Amino acid sequence: MAQVATLSARVIELEAKLNAPPKTPDNSSLPPSKGQKPNLPQGRKKRRHSHPGVARALAENPDRVIEARLTACPNCDHALDAADQSEIHAYDHIDLPPIKPIVTRINRHHGVCPCCRKHIGAPPPEGFVPGSPFGPGLCALIIHLHITQAISFERLALLMADSRLPSFSHCPESLGEDGQVGEHIGEFLDQWQQARLRHGGDEFV
Known part of the structure; x- marks a missing residue:
């Protein structure tokens, strides 16, 4: 009897x-993602109305234009003209130009004045004072890296001496050989500060 009970x-x-x-998620701890999905109406989906395509506007003055034409028909090889x-x-195909350092050689001419017989020399051009061989663009790239x-200055010196890298492929090898990239950057910043002060600018911070 006990077993029956x-x-x-x-x-x-x-x-x-x-x-x-x-x-359901409403009456239990079942997460919403496990709940029963509502029955979707059967039948074909409504076709969306087409909209006119939107294309990127072409540049008004492209740097170069490539005219891609066929010289012969790809089907019958008949000769074609314009x-x-x-x-x-x-x-339009838009890209950045390759980074190519510009090396400027400054020849400061010296001599003797034929009138007073004193030694004379041309002053350095504005923005090309002697000292650091690094210009503003190259310094900006080095400081950014x-x-x-x-990247340490020692590592940057090795990178600059590696001609396989496109960013430094046109740099003179001597720029990275002496391992004094940090000192060159310091010299450039000192020259920049002095130039700003000469022109009434704020002191470089």
């Missing part, structure tokens, strides 16, 4: 579970 209680328990509402290809599909990329 146990089985009857078990049956009642299972029937209660069957009659209970299903678990009149046979009047339609044009134009698009040193600060933002945490």
Whole structure:
């Protein structure tokens, strides 16, 4: 009898579970992603109305223009000229120019004045004072790599001496050989500060 009572209680328990509402995110700890998805209407989806295409405006003054024409038909090999290809599909290809350092040689001429017989010499051109061989653009690149990329000046000296790198491929090898990139940068910044002070600018910080 005890076994029958146990089985009857078990049956009642299972029937209660069957009659209970299903678990949903609203009545249980079931996450929303596990909830039952609403029934989607059957049938074909509505076709979206087409919109006119939007294309990027072409540059008014491109640096160069490439006219891509066929010399012969790819199907029958018939010779073609410009009149046979009047339609044009134009698009712009935008890129940055290669980084190519510009080396400027300064020849300061000296001599003796034929009148007073004193030694004379041309002053350095503005922006090309003797000292650091680094110009503003190269210094900006080195400082950027040193600060933002945490590359040491010693490592930068090795990179500048490596002609395989496009950014420094046109730099004279002597710029990276002496290992004094940091000193050259310091000299340049000192010269820049002096130039700003001569022109009434604020002191470099």
